[in-house]
Amino acid sequence: MKLQKCNVCMHQFGWKKTYKSVFFKGWEMQCSKCETHYVLDLRSKWIFYFTPSLVIIALNNLFSFDFYITLFGTFFSLILISFLFPYVMKFSPDI
Template structure:
């Protein structure tokens, strides 16, 4: 698991830059400019589904676990705290799981 690198100069992107790009409210603006050479990179198409897939899976898993195991011996508050911690952990690891590709601007010319 490594952070994505610039395809032109091989400069590694910062975790914060990738994280902010992933949590952008506009999926059309999931690009990163290389701080070293200025090359524009976009989130790879295959990587667009990773955050959605992981977080949806966790959510569905939480519903199943809640229905099966939450009772008097396993309180809801404990379940909720575990769920929040797993959600935060996966959110923090996401920048290592996605890839960025150089944007091809040749089609504009």
């Protein structure tokens, strides 16, 4: 897994910048070298929406015998998944 590069100048986006653009900046990002504007593509939005849902459903069925184990497992896995999102998310140039 690699972080995405700019299509124009081939500058690689940083993990921190990608993470912030996915969670805090409305799914928009701008290349720091050539100022090309990028938006999150539709496939990545679907991954963002449904991956946590599937994890929650799977963990609730797996650890349904103890509420606290389920709660801790769900919280821990969602944190872990959120740190991996910048490697999976793909941005496309805004036209």
